Amino acid sequence: MEKKDYYEILGVDKDAGKDAIKKAYKKLALKYHPDRVPEDRKEKYEEKFKEISEAYTVLGDDKKREQYDSVGHNAFNQGFGNSSSGSRNFGGEDLSDIFRDFFGSQFGGNPFRNTHHANVGDDLQYKLIIDFEEAVFGCEKEIEIRKNVSCEFCGGTGAKDKKLEKCDKCHGEGRIEINQRTPFGIFRQVADCDECEGSGKIPQHKCNHCNGNGIVHEKIKIKIKIPQGIDNDQVIRVEGKGDAIKNGKSGNLFLIINIKPHKIFKRDGEDIYMDFEINFSQAALGCKISVPTLTGTKKIKIASGTESGTIIRLKEEGIENINRYRVGDQFINLKIRTPKRLNRKQKKLFEELAKLEE
Ligand SMILES: [Zn+2]
Ligand SMILES: [Zn+2]
CATH class of the missing domain: 2.60.260.20 (Urease metallochaperone UreE, N-terminal domain)
Known part of the structure; x- marks a missing residue:
């Protein structure tokens, strides 16, 4: 059977960038994820899911993509030849790793986990x-x-x-046998009864x-x-x-x-950051300021001669870790405000200051 083009499968251009490929895969993988599809379409989706995963395994990897671009599917026939049902090993790479990368381990390692537990x-x-x-x-x-x-x-x-009464079709067994005729003989397959959906009972x-x-x-x-x-x-x-x-x-x-986002604080893990403006004289002479914290305001002392960009650390005024093993800190970045407009008196004072500094 002719294999479908990987670019076509992911719906991206031949010259698509890595990010575009990743994005396209992620979108499709979420859509066709076997854990999230309607029961009656599960098999079809599983096939599709494998197809897109296979395409991504190749196109998402620079080296494999290069090989694929030059020789096409032939480069991978060995690894991908027959991806029989249940196999999740494409070209030696475990798909669950790709999944973990995208969705975190909460989603379980094996995306086909539910297929056999209907x-x-x-x-x-x-x-x-x-x-x-x-x-x-x-x-x-x-x-x-x-x-x-x-x-x-x-x-x-x-x-x-x-x-509920006993299901007629499966005689309450919940399972039925299906005989499948193939050129190699008749195969007997046991499946969930479609009448009672495997419960053996119907209303x-x-x-x-x-x-x-x-x-x-x-x-x-x-x-x-x-x-x-x-x-x-x-x-x-x-x-x-x-x-x-x-x-x-x-x-x-x-x-x-x-x-x-918060209007004052920025968060990084358990620590929080904020900017705080003080004016020239406060920085030069030192002062006391009131800064907001997560639990109210706190008075802190600013030393005389403080420079712009000085960081003040308030220990354990940050966020308590979700597992409660650490409380973060609060960091205050002091910024010195340069006056934009001076009144006459201010101007005079600055001029005097300037003379002294000469
Ligand atoms: Zn039944
Ligand atoms: Zn009901």
């Missing part, structure tokens, strides 16, 4: 935007998401009166609310505790709050934290 709902992802202070001190949030939930009218059974009377599916797609509210010290792009895993699935376990919900 009874786990899809994992969901949600970008949660919180305020700077909410991240620093922790908070409780309520989010609203649309997802598959177990039908409350039938308790997820799909049966109006919650009464006597279908539940009207979920049409017998046991699952409905609804907007629901979820309360989430955000731990103090959480940082941008960190992920909170909420067990069992992903998509529900009939006769199975719900997937997980992954909250990706996005922190709004």
Whole structure:
């Protein structure tokens, strides 16, 4: 079979840069990730996912890409020849590593993890935007998401009166045998029964609310505790709050934290940074200033003869680490404000000063 062009698979130009290739892959990989696709399209998506991963393994690597550009698929036939189902080894590289790079280890090493456990709902992802202070001190949030939930009218059974009877098709076994005729003979394959979806039971009377599916797609509210010290792009895993699935376990919900910038503080890990302006005379003579901290204001002493760009460190006035093993510091960058407009008196004083300095 003729192999498809890798550039075509990723939908990028032949002269696309590394970043563009990475971006295109990431987008497609998220779309076709086997953990997140509809049950009925899983196999098709898995094939597609492998295809794009294979393309990226080559085009994302300068050396392999060069080889591919000059000799095409022939350069890789050995490694990629038959990527039979379940194989995730493309040209000697474990795909899970690529995945970890992109999505962090929270998403699990093996992207095909769920394919053979059909009874786990899809994992969901949600970008949660919180305020700077909410991240620093922790908070409780309520989010609203649309997802598959177990039908409350039938308790997820799909049966109006919650009464189930033995499935006729599989005689309650949940599994059926399929005989497949091939040129090499007949192969017997065991698969989940499509009538009862592997449970061996079907409703006597279908539940009207979920049409017998046991699952409905609804907007629901979820309360989430955000731990103090959480940082941008960190992920909170909420067990069992992903998509529900009939006769199975719900997937997980992954909250990706996005922190709004603060109007004064900048954050770097547990430390916070800020600029603070003082004027000429304050810098020259020394003074006391009131600076904002995370917990209020603090009076600090500025020594006489302080230069612009002096950094003052307030120990442990930063953010407490999410694991509570360290409290960061606050750094204040002092900037000396040069007066732009002087009144007559100020001008006179500066002139006198200038004379003294000559
Ligand atoms: Zn059945
Ligand atoms: Zn129902």
